[in-house]
Amino acid sequence: MAVSVARRARTFSLRAHLLLLVIGTLVPTLAVMGFLVRRVVSDNREAIERRLLEAAHAEAILVDAELTGTIRALQGLGLSDRLTADDISSFYAQAQELLPMQPTWTAVTLSDPAGHQIAHTSRPLGDALATVIDRDSFARAVESKTPAIGNLRTGQITGVNGFPVRVPIVRDGSVKYVVSAWITSRSFASVLRSEASLPDEWTRGVVDPSGVVVARSRDPERFVGQKGTSGFLARYESADQGVYRDTALDGTFVYGAFSRAPMSRWIAGVAVPASLVDAPFRQSMVTLAGVAVLLLAVGGGGTYFISRRIEQDISVSAAEAEALASGRMPARSSSRVTELQRLFDALAESAALLDARQRERDEQVANADAARAAAEAADRAKDQFLAMLGHELRNPLAPALTAIHLMKARGVAEGVREREVLERQIRHMARLVDDLLDVSRLQRGSIELRRERFDLTEVVARAVEMTMPLFTEKQHQLQVDVPAGLVVHADRIRIAQVLSNLLANAAKYTNPHGQITLRAARDAEQIVIECRDNGIGMTPDLVPHVFDLFVQGQRGLDRQQGGLGLGLAVARTLIDLHGGTITAQSDGPAHGSRFVVRLPAAAAEAPQVIPPDVVRDTTPTRPNGPIIIVDDNRDALDTLLDTLKDAGHEVFGASTSGEALDLAARLRPRIAVLDLGLPEVDGFDLARALRTQSDGGPLRLIALTGYGQEQDMAAARKAGFDVFFVKPVEIPALLAAVNQPFS
Numbered sequence: 001m002a003v004s005v006a007r008r009a010r011t012f013s014l015r016a017h018l019l020l021l022v023i024g025t026l027v028p029t030l031a032v033m034g035f036l037v038r039r040v041v042s043d044n045r046e047a048i049e050r051r052l053l054e055a056a057h058a059e060a061i062l063v064d065a066e067l068t069g070t071i072r073a074l075q076g077l078g079l080s081d082r083l084t085a086d087d088i089s090s091f092y093a094q095a096q097e098l099l100p101m102q103p104t105w106t107a108v109t110l111s112d113p114a115g116h117q118i119a120h121t122s123r124p125l126g127d128a129l130a131t132v133i134d135r136d137s138f139a140r141a142v143e144s145k146t147p148a149i150g151n152l153r154t155g156q157i158t159g160v161n162g163f164p165v166r167v168p169i170v171r172d173g174s175v176k177y178v179v180s181a182w183i184t185s186r187s188f189a190s191v192l193r194s195e196a197s198l199p200d201e202w203t204r205g206v207v208d209p210s211g212v213v214v215a216r217s218r219d220p221e222r223f224v225g226q227k228g229t230s231g232f233l234a235r236y237e238s239a240d241q242g243v244y245r246d247t248a249l250d251g252t253f254v255y256g257a258f259s260r261a262p263m264s265r266w267i268a269g270v271a272v273p274a275s276l277v278d279a280p281f282r283q284s285m286v287t288l289a290g291v292a293v294l295l296l297a298v299g300g301g302g303t304y305f306i307s308r309r310i311e312q313d314i315s316v317s318a319a320e321a322e323a324l325a326s327g328r329m330p331a332r333s334s335s336r337v338t339e340l341q342r343l344f345d346a347l348a349e350s351a352a353l354l355d356a357r358q359r360e361r362d363e364q365v366a367n368a369d370a371a372r373a374a375a376e377a378a379d380r381a382k383d384q385f386l387a388m389l390g391h392e393l394r395n396p397l398a399p400a401l402t403a404i405h406l407m408k409a410r411g412v413a414e415g416v417r418e419r420e421v422l423e424r425q426i427r428h429m430a431r432l433v434d435d436l437l438d439v440s441r442l443q444r445g446s447i448e449l450r451r452e453r454f455d456l457t458e459v460v461a462r463a464v465e466m467t468m469p470l471f472t473e474k475q476h477q478l479q480v481d482v483p484a485g486l487v488v489h490a491d492r493i494r495i496a497q498v499l500s501n502l503l504a505n506a507a508k509y510t511n512p513h514g515q516i517t518l519r520a521a522r523d524a525e526q527i528v529i530e531c532r533d534n535g536i537g538m539t540p541d542l543v544p545h546v547f548d549l550f551v552q553g554q555r556g557l558d559r560q561q562g563g564l565g566l567g568l569a570v571a572r573t574l575i576d577l578h579g580g581t582i583t584a585q586s587d588g589p590a591h592g593s594r595f596v597v598r599l600p601a602a603a604a605e606a607p608q609v610i611p612p613d614v615v616r617d618t619t620p621t622r623p624n625g626p627i628i629i630v631d632d633n634r635d636a637l638d639t640l641l642d643t644l645k646d647a648g649h650e651v652f653g654a655s656t657s658g659e660a661l662d663l664a665a666r667l668r669p670r671i672a673v674l675d676l677g678l679p680e681v682d683g684f685d686l687a688r689a690l691r692t693q694s695d696g697g698p699l700r701l702i703a704l705t706g707y708g709q710e711q712d713m714a715a716a717r718k719a720g721f722d723v724f725f726v727k728p729v730e731i732p733a734l735l736a737a738v739n740q741p742f743s
Helices: 014-078 088-101 135-144 185-194 230-238 274-325 338-409 416-437 439-444 456-474 492-508 567-577 634-646 657-667 683-693 710-719 731-739
Strands: 105-111 117-120 161-171 174-184 203-207 213-216 241-247 253-260 267-273 451-455 477-481 487-491 515-523 526-533 581-586 593-600 627-630 651-654 671-675 700-705 723-726
Touching: 014 088, 014 105, 014 161, 014 174, 014 203, 014 241, 014 253, 014 267, 014 274, 088 105, 088 117, 135 161, 135 174, 161 185, 174 185, 185 213, 230 241, 230 253, 253 274, 267 274, 451 456, 456 477, 456 492, 456 515, 487 492, 487 593, 492 515, 492 526, 492 567, 492 593, 567 581, 567 593, 627 634, 627 657, 634 651, 634 731, 651 657, 657 671, 657 683, 671 683, 671 731, 683 700, 683 710, 700 710, 700 731, 710 723, 723 731
Parallel strands: 477 515, 627 651, 627 671, 671 700, 700 723
Antiparallel strands: 105 117, 105 174, 161 174, 203 213, 203 267, 241 253, 253 267, 451 487, 515 526, 526 593, 581 593
């Protein structure tokens, strides 16, 4: 016989492991150092960005301050007595005197509201002058009667880049003159530089509302008058201030900030080359890499020398372990490493204990083999018992069921109801036999449930029918108090099986002419079922174990009660699978027993559910007007149409929401039965459209759908449905909803 040998994993020397240990120790340290360096650089970068934003904000305030001063000076000039008296020559002289006191002004002009220049300080008074440039700012000043600041232009007279600041002179509610000051970009930039307190590497600039550079601290001759970069323009159009990283007009990658001046709406910007900000981080990372290499070199050298001594001692311990494995006593070696010395001592002690442990193991193996053999024998006996029990129980069922089929095939007219009862009971007994025999399946709780909504009265009637022979035989009095409307969502047959087990158990353990009561009621969100008898009762030590497998009450040798002690165990398993509980109580022998089952109550099928079992008379006293049915399933539509027509209603069908709306507009129906899962426009939207189309007239909306979750019912209520049915619908219930008179 071939013996498989487990493949040994690849091994590494102790030296390699120690080196990995050094690396593993250094790497997290270096990672933390790198993180800290990066954090410091990031904090420094954030500080620079904050400083940039503060500088941009200060520059924006300076821009507004300068322009506000210009506006005030122009307003004072415009309110002079000379201009009030329309003395143009005196105003011209006064403007010439004011010009040297305004360092940023290069010229002052006086214009009429039509834009014709009357006086220009750069030209002699009386010279022919052209109309004003930058008509946009001039028109804004005239129309708004408030000061306006123009965009950067090239002056017609001065020939240099500048922008006008215009102040309208209002008399009697209308603009009489417009006084303007022409400010060149160079003079404006000199004012900004005079207020600067930033490093030389930092670039400052001002951009007018159109995005044109008005002033720039670096290379103004090259960039003044140009548009800013597209990224910069997009940023300042979407925000009044911010920081950014981008490429400047000169192609330099920069960190920048901008801020919009509140009054002039001009943009002040400050930028610094990114290389100045990122250089400390790069330098720190290079230093960190050098430190890492140095530490790895030192750690590797120390690892080499330390590992040589440890490897020698480990080799000795490995030799002693091999000797122990081969049955020989190991030598008593020593080591200067504490852990290795403990290993040598442990190897010697292990050799002394091996013999004792071997003897104990052999004894335990023998005991385990005996116990396993006994368990296997018991399991075989159980299997043989279950196999025999199944054979004996199936023998009478098979011919009985065959006889029923023969009677049906031969067409015997008598006893049709009795044959149906026999066939139903025999099939139910066969199913019970399958579950009763599969004890392991019960213990695992793997019985399959086929859940559906049903009224408890149905399964109670079935359980009573199944156990009635026992009651008749022992002449018991059975009282059933189960009102209609107790709806559960469960396996109909399994719940009937539980109730029949409880009734059968009560009948068996109650003396003849006894009294047994089965009642049910709703308790909050639960359905409570109680089965009570006045039989032989149970002892206190039996009650806790009554639901265990093969547990039975005291019986005589005649075994008149019969059974295998599985009925209550099956009942508890089935109730547990349904999420319920079952309990047993007894006041002692001869005082009867009480079993209580609690099951979750089924959720209500609101908006309105008409229980099929209470519908009797579905013939309408008066048709409720035209009815439309909408369903994209043609077979379902046709059968519903035929059903309602046979019931005497005037009914029309549609397969789509569009057809339904056309029918509703033509027929003005009073009832609409709608499938919710319609193509294109679903039943919810169709219901809302029909409500709107009815203009408040009487209209009953009935939902008919295969979707039966609580959220579907809530959506139907919100959409305006009056009644909600889950497919397949009970026809009596549908007819009752249709025939219900309008209030």
